[in-house]
Amino acid sequence: QVQLVESGGGLVQAGGSLRLSCAASGRTFSSVNMGWFRQAPGKERVFVAVINRSGGNTKYADSVKGRFTISRDNAKNTVSLQMNSLKPEDTAVYYCAADIQGGIFPAAARALYEYWGQGTQVTVSS
Numbered sequence: 001q002v003q004l005v006e007s008g009g010g011l012v013q014a015g016g017s018l019r020l021s022c023a024a025s026g027r028t029f030s031s032v033n034m035g036w037f038r039q040a041p042g043k044e045r046v047f048v049a050v051i052n053r054s055g056g057n058t059k060y061a062d063s064v065k066g067r068f069t070i071s072r073d074n075a076k077n078t079v080s081l082q083m084n085s086l087k088p089e090d091t092a093v094y095y096c097a098a099d100i101q102g103g104i105f106p107a108a109a110r111a112l113y114e115y116w117g118q119g120t121q122v123t124v125s126s
Helices: none
Strands: 003-007 010-013 018-025 035-038 045-051 059-061 068-073 078-083 092-099 120-125
Touching: 003 092, 018 035, 018 092, 018 120, 035 068, 035 078, 045 068, 045 078, 045 092, 059 068, 078 092
Parallel strands: 010 120
Antiparallel strands: 003 018, 018 078, 035 045, 035 092, 045 059, 068 078, 092 120
């Protein structure tokens, strides 16, 4: 079992920045690949970024590449998503997720993630 709790969402103007955090508990965090997904109103939940167990390998969706940075602190059991140059189309509920099996990296498919947080709302105004 893995429990995930996101924080850091909010309302920001276009061009601004936010930093999301996800606190994990219940399993050795350093053994788990971690991802961020987002779901805009009326749309499917889609991949944003993923980081491997050690933090040495990452991958991003094309839509956020160069603007978002995923990182992790295995000593604190947290994974973060630094979001810069935000756009209105980044508005969504953001979820962190844990890929326990870790058989495929990078894992962009939702089905590969066994545990999910409750989500945090990010709203970018124009």
